[in-house]
Amino acid sequence: MQNNWLRALGRRPYRGLSLLFIFSVLINLPFVWFAWGNPTSDKDSGLHGPARLHQRLQSNIKKLEVFDFREKGLLEELGRLEKEVNTKKKEIRELEKAISSLNNESLGLNRTLKRLERERKRLEENIAQRLVFLYKYARRGYMRALCTASDLDEFRRRLKYLGCIMEEDRRHLEDVFTNQYELQKRCEEIKERIKWTDGKREKEKTNLVQLKEQLEKQVIHLMRIHEEKEFYETAVKELEAVGPRFKETIVKVETQPRESPLLFKNIEEVKGKLPIPVNGTVIRGSKLFRSKKVHLE
Numbered sequence: 001m002q003n004n005w006l007r008a009l010g011r012r013p014y015r016g017l018s019l020l021f022i023f024s025v026l027i028n029l030p031f032v033w034f035a036w037g038n039p040t041s042d043k044d045s046g047l048h049g050p051a052r053l054h055q056r057l058q059s060n061i062k063k064l065e066v067f068d069f070r071e072k073g074l075l076e077e078l079g080r081l082e083k084e085v086n087t088k089k090k091e092i093r094e095l096e097k098a099i100s101s102l103n104n105e106s107l108g109l110n111r112t113l114k115r116l117e118r119e120r121k122r123l124e125e126n127i128a129q130r131l132v133f134l135y136k137y138a139r140r141g142y143m144r145a146l147c148t149a150s151d152l153d154e155f156r157r158r159l160k161y162l163g164c165i166m167e168e169d170r171r172h173l174e175d176v177f178t179n180q181y182e183l184q185k186r187c188e189e190i191k192e193r194i195k196w197t198d199g200k201r202e203k204e205k206t207n208l209v210q211l212k213e214q215l216e217k218q219v220i221h222l223m224r225i226h227e228e229k230e231f232y233e234t235a236v237k238e239l240e241a242v243g244p245r246f247k248e249t250i251v252k253v254e255t256q257p258r259e260s261p262l263l264f265k266n267i268e269e270v271k272g273k274l275p276i277p278v279n280g281t282v283i284r285g286s287k288l289f290r291s292k293k294v295h296l297e
Contacts, residue, residue, distance in 0.1 A: 084211060088207060089208065092205060096201065103194065116183065146158055
């Protein structure tokens, strides 16, 4: 049996034994590492097995609670920003209505001002014609009217009549100038109001854009926190599910009797004693397609 097994390994039995030994060590290495854990991490944390798993579970639970608290604070902040954005939108709509009303009022006042200016020009032309007529033509007629008065009373009546005519023209002109000044003043005030309202509207629009950008950043931040929260929730669930099986595996590994390792002083002494790493039958590579190596079936 021993000779057949050595012949199955080929012309170089010692090389085949070395390969099988290395293969056996590599196969059993993960189980040994899993049973004894990571020595570096255990040394650093001072915990092993279930205690270390419990510590990781508690750490993830605390992180999950922190994310819940942060998420609640962000939701309150987002609600406040939403209300502020809606308030700003309402203020902008009111400002736009006020600006439209002021624009209509300004247009009406400008039309009235133009109408009064045309009337003022017409009155000025009439007064100028009257003054020209008075100083160029009417003066003689006034002098004649005054001189042809039959008595002093008639002279006074004619002088008073001419004075009333000139006073009426002067008062009419003053009223036109006063109305023009008042309308111009009102138009200037309305223009200032429109300018102030436009500036305020642009400022509020800028603030609204900034609020929207801030809101978008907060929403993105909230989405990231949701993702991290889901990650920790999944980690907690997986650790809670793995916990019992992990304890069973640890107990099974700790209670399992350990085999003493083989001590090699001379390779000739272990001929036929080296266990096959996996169950199977040794076959030659000639049975496989284009292979001259030894395989386990």
